[in-house]
Structures are given as structure tokens and as C-alpha cells.
Amino acid sequence: MQDTGPLKEFLGSQMPAALEMLRQMVGINSFTGNRDGVNRLSRFTAECFAPLGFSAEFVPSANQAWGNHLVLTRRGRTERSIALVSHLDTVFPPEEEIRNNFHWQPEGDRIFGPGTHDIKGGSVMMWLVLMALRARAPKLFEDITWKLIWNSSEECYSPDFGDVCRAHFSPGTLGALVFESEGRLGNESRLVVARKGRGTWRATVSGRGSHAGGKHEHGANAIVQLGRVVQRIAALTDYARGLTVNVATISGGTVLNRVPHEASAEGEFRTFTPEAFAQAKTGLLALAGPGDVRSPADGFTCEVRVEILTESRPWPRNPGTDGLYKLWKEAADELGLAVNWEERGGLSDGNLIWDAVPTLDGLGPYGDNDHCSERSPDGAKLPEFVEVSSFVPKAMLNFVAIQKLCGASV
Numbered sequence: 001m002q003d004t005g006p007l008k009e010f011l012g013s014q015m016p017a018a019l020e021m022l023r024q025m026v027g028i029n030s031f032t033g034n035r036d037g038v039n040r041l042s043r044f045t046a047e048c049f050a051p052l053g054f055s056a057e058f059v060p061s062a063n064q065a066w067g068n069h070l071v072l073t074r075r076g077r078t079e080r081s082i083a084l085v086s087h088l089d090t091v092f093p094p095e096e097e098i099r100n101n102f103h104w105q106p107e108g109d110r111i112f113g114p115g116t117h118d119i120k121g122g123s124v125m126m127w128l129v130l131m132a133l134r135a136r137a138p139k140l141f142e143d144i145t146w147k148l149i150w151n152s153s154e155e156c157y158s159p160d161f162g163d164v165c166r167a168h169f170s171p172g173t174l175g176a177l178v179f180e181s182e183g184r185l186g187n188e189s190r191l192v193v194a195r196k197g198r199g200t201w202r203a204t205v206s207g208r209g210s211h212a213g214g215k216h217e218h219g220a221n222a223i224v225q226l227g228r229v230v231q232r233i234a235a236l237t238d239y240a241r242g243l244t245v246n247v248a249t250i251s252g253g254t255v256l257n258r259v260p261h262e263a264s265a266e267g268e269f270r271t272f273t274p275e276a277f278a279q280a281k282t283g284l285l286a287l288a289g290p291g292d293v294r295s296p297a298d299g300f301t302c303e304v305r306v307e308i309l310t311e312s313r314p315w316p317r318n319p320g321t322d323g324l325y326k327l328w329k330e331a332a333d334e335l336g337l338a339v340n341w342e343e344r345g346g347l348s349d350g351n352l353i354w355d356a357v358p359t360l361d362g363l364g365p366y367g368d369n370d371h372c373s374e375r376s377p378d379g380a381k382l383p384e385f386v387e388v389s390s391f392v393p394k395a396m397l398n399f400v401a402i403q404k405l406c407g408a409s410v
């Protein structure tokens with residue numbers, strides 16, 4: 001067990017600078033669709049890490065409406081490399097921040113504001129940990145080749161970021177550490193070791209329109225057909241296998257005196273295992289083809305089309321992640337911190353990279369109310385916040401665990 005007093009003291013001394021960095025990051029609106037804002041934040045972030053010896057590469061997103069991904073590199077004396085992963089974007093458009101008066105607002109141990117927790121607090125955590133490593137473990141800091149990689153558009157579907165990461169991981173990569181928010185249960189911190197995958201789908205029915213008064217029997221009602229199809233889609237949910245299928249939107253028809261010729265529904269499915277993911281896809285696609293709603297006049301049959309729109313693969317439990325978690329758990333035990341693992345329903349960039357290098361997530365600070373910007377006078381609605389006192393202990397945990405990660409491989 002090492003004497004962690006000086007480490008704690010060092011991190012405490014860096015907190016004013018860390019919070020000032022966070023304040024400035026939160027002040028830059030970086031809604032995914034705000035390309036200029038995301039690019040401004042990426043330049044600011046590069047400046048924050050430049051004094052630590054990092055050089056910046058701005059990688060255009062596959063979607064030209066979005067900002068650049070950011071890759072910062074610090075070449076080490078060895079081939080061994082560690083990747084730290086975060087994202088630049090938030091879910092809050094500028095208008096929403098103004099409407100809800102949602103901005104940097106410290107209140108006791110909490111700081112409210114867009115991205116304080118998801119995930120600008122995580123980006124600042126990366127800076128704190130690297131500052132501590134340079135000051136307190138200089139040999140390790142100089143030996144390792146550090147890759148810091150920010151997704152410009154994590155809050156939307158951006159599979160190209162997985163390719164950006166893979167292109168920058170070297171064969172000597174010991175692990176990818178993702179700085180999304182920490183989970184909590186009671187006073188126990190939860191690190192993320194698995195995440196559900198998510199697929200999105202659309203079902204479209206083409207029927208045959210007709211005059212609802214004069215030629216009703218000539219119609220093949222697309223809405224009636226879609227009603228049957230969405231029942232079957234909903235029935236694909238299999239809680240025992242951790243598979244949920246959600247019918248989320250539905251539309252069809254035009255005016256009341258027409259038998260509708262078209263209707264469509266969209267939704268998503270989520271699951272932890274690749275097998276259940278494949279099962280859901282197969283089940284959805286099997287519903288395509290001729291339907292069972294027909295025109296009474298001549299048997300014209302509705303046609304059902306099913307498309308899988310996007311696929312974010314599951315991040316299942318795996319030995320690489322479990323190996324990293326073991327090191328963080330050992331570090332927590334040494335530091336006297338209560339740490340456990342969780343399998344989380346929401347996606348992160350971990351889903352894109354877990355099978356390329358060992359990946360662990362949930363390494364950012366603690367906070368709550370992610371993706372919320374409203375505040376009601378009675379406090380029943382509170383916006384996103386980060387807990388200031390969670391930074392130092394979590395940075396200590398990451399510091400000690402990274403030492404173990406490097407030690408374990410020499």
C-alpha cells in the first residue's frame with residue numbers, strides 16, 4: 001500500500017485549474033449539430049493539453065454536418081500505449097441552453113451546466129490524471145505513448161469514430177479507457193464493463209388506396225396491416241435474454257375519406273449479447289414480405305418492408321475488459337474506495353472499440369441528470385450536474401490503476 005497523501009495533495013492543488021478548464025469548456029456550446037461550437041471546443045481542448053506535450057490532429061467526421069474528431073498524441077520512449085477516450089459533443093442546442101437558463105452554475109458540491117458531467121468533466125479528469133502522472137510517476141508518463149481521442153458526435157450515431165480509434169491504436173496498446181460518467185449505488189462507485197448494443201429499424205407498409213365511401217372494398221388498408229406488424233415486432237422483446245424491442249413512432253394515412261395506402265413505424269432494439277442482437281435482426285427482417293391484410297374485392301395484398309437503419313453492436317462482458325476491471329478493483333481496495341462493476345443500457349464509444357483493445361468505461365467523475373436541462377422551482381426537475389468532490393478520489397483511482405496496468409505488462 002503506497003502513501004497516497006502527496007498524490008491527494010497534488011490533485012487537490014490542481015483542482016482550481018481543472019475547474020477553470022471545465023468552466024471554459026462548458027461555456028462553449030458543443031451540441032452535436034453545432035459544427036462550429038464542436039470545432040471551437042476541440043481547439044480549446046488541444047490547447048489545454050499542449051503544455052503536457054500533446055500534438056493535435058483534427059480528423060474530419062464522415063458526416064460533414066458535424067465537427068472534427070480530435071486526436072492528441074504524446075510519443076513515449078516505448079511502444080507501450082494507452083488510449084483515453086472521451087467526446088466533444090453534448091445533447092443541448094444553444095437555444096435550449098438559453099430557454100432554460102442552463103449554464104455554469106456552482107451550488108455547494110455540485111456544478112450544474114451543459115456537459116459538466118457528460119462528458120466535459122470526463123475530459124478534465126483525463127487532464128488531472130495525466131498531470132498527476134507527469135508529476136508523481138514521471139518515468140511511466142514519459143515511457144508510455146499516450147493517445148487521447150475525442151468523438152465529435154458521440155451523442156448521435158457516428159460509427160466512423162470506431163475506425164478513427166482503430167487507426168490510432170498501436171499494437172502495443174494496453175487498454176482504452178473511456179471517461180464517461182461514473183455510476184453509483186449507495187456510496188459504491190460503478191465502473192462500466194459492458195453496454196447494450198442498439199439497432200434502429202423502420203417498418204413500412206404499402207397497401208392500396210381507395211375511396212372510403214365508393215370503393216372501400218377495393219382498398220388494402222396499410223394502417224390495419226401495420227397495426228398487426230407492430231404487435232409482432234413488440235412481441236420480439238425477450239426480457240429473459242435481455243432483449244428489448246421498442247415501437248417508438250408510427251404514422252400513416254392522409255384524410256378520413258381515403259383507405260390509406262401507406263403507413264410506417266420506427267423503433268429500436270437493445271441487448272447485451274451479439275447472439276440476441278442477431279436474433280432481433282433476424283426476427284425483424286422475417287416480418288418483411290406479403291402481409292395478411294387484403295382487398296376484399298380482388299385480394300390485393302399489403303406489402304411489408306423492414307429496414308435496419310443503424311446498428312451499434314453490443315459490448316458484451318469479455319476477458320480484456322474484465323482484466324482491466326480487476327486492476328481498477330485492486331487499486332480501489334488499496335485506496336479504501338468502494339468500487340463495483342455495472343453493465344449499462346446506454347451506448348458509448350466503448351461499443352465501437354472493445355474488441356480492438358481491452359476497454360473499461362465509467363472512469364469520469366460522478367454526477368447525475370445527464371441529458372436534462374430543465375429546473376423547476378420545487379426542485380422536482382434538476383438539470384445535469386457534476387459533483388466536485390468526486391474528482392480527486394476518482395483521479396487517484398485512475399492514477400493507481402494505470403500504474404498497475406503499466407506494471408502488469410513489463
Ligand SMILES: [Zn+2]
Nearest residue numbers: 118119154180
Ligand atoms: Zn457521454
